[in-house]
Amino acid sequence: MTVSKNPFVFGKIVDEDHFCNRVQEMHDLQQNVHNGYSTWLFAPRRYGKSSLIKQVFKRTSDVKTIYFDLYNIETIDDFARKYSNVLSKELFNWKDDIKSLTSSIKSYFENLSPQISFDENALPTLSLQKQQLNKQSDLETILSIPEKIAQQKNISICIAFDEFQEISRVNSFIIHWMRSKFQNQQRVSYIFLGSKQSLMEDIFTNINSPFYEYALKMNIKPIAREELFKYIRNKFEENTILIEDDLIDTIIDKSGGHPHYTQYFASVIFDMLKAEPNIKKEELIEKWINKIIDSQSVIFQNIYDDLSNNQRKVLWAIAMQPEELFSTTTRNALKLPPASSITSSISTLLKKDLIEKVEKSYKVSSPVFKEWLIRL
Helix, strand or coil: CCCCCCCCCCCCCCCHHHCCCCHHHHHHHHHHHHHCCCEEEECCCCCCHHHHHHHHHHCCCCCEEEEEECCCCCCHHHHHHHHHHHHHHHHCCCCCCHHHHHHHHHHHCCCCCEEEEECCCCCEEEEECCCCCCCHHHHHHHHHHHHHHHHHHCCCEEEEEECCCHHHHHCCCHHHHHHHHHCCCCCEEEEEEECCHHHHHHHHHCCCCCCCCCCEEEECCCCCHHHHHHHHHHHHHHCCCCCCHHHHHHHHHHHCCCHHHHHHHHHHHHHHHHHCCCCCHHHHHHHHHHHHHHCCHHHHHHHHHCCCHHHHHHHHHHHHCCCCCCCHHHHHHCCCCCHHHHHHHHHHHHHCCCEEEECCEEEECCHHHHHHHHCC
């Protein structure tokens, strides 16, 4: 008997078969890439930013596209070497003979002692022999390479920096060096993706930031409810497992339209219905919610224990979704601290990525954490 594989994918880059909607976002990004406009966009972690960019790049044929993740970059030297390696792989013809390739690479990575070596699979790779790559001149040499190649080859290039807010953690000077080089580039555009709202806004909306008004802002919103509903139903139908409409509604209600959690919640329901097709809906929902909370309760408890009393109260209140957090009625009903302490707590919770701002209100970033908080 063939066992149906769970069709819901979460926690990693998804391919086209598991990519839900984002038609408008892909269109807008493709237009920006085609027109040579740089773009910055924020979305919470696991919202599908990386998958979105890779789908856009996959559909882009008139512009050379390059993806670089800053998440695990630790130092200027680390950035310089890893970024150089990506640029070399994407922009040089490694099918050339070694002599031609070496000559070409040396002409671009001047003064950085570039060397072609071979890995364990006998494939050529770039290494920079200079002991430390941490000077402004070193970075500017590397940052200038895409524009030089684009001009030489008469092509356009778009480079996506994922988790761009991490650049400030690596070194506060890098964004100054980047801006000084990027602003004069005619054939290279950039996409800056970030998952920390306050840091991304500080980089692109703070008048004192080098990147102030440098790129067009684009928001990634929750996927439309009807699109998520259709996606979930289709996945269940493709695997001949029955699911009631109101159960799909419950999944979307609990996930808040968050792509990762919608896929995660649906995957748990899928496995439970496959194992117990006749289980009653009320029992299923209770088991399902308990299962997803239990899987992360230790993590949530540790997070909660590290918060001050005021931060705990404000976080719990946000999970309860009051109409007006700062109103006297809400503060009295939920035993919240004075307005100044609420503001201070919100600032800390935002920096910890535990909550996010949505228009004029706030919500708990993780819908699973929200459920855990509600049950305290």
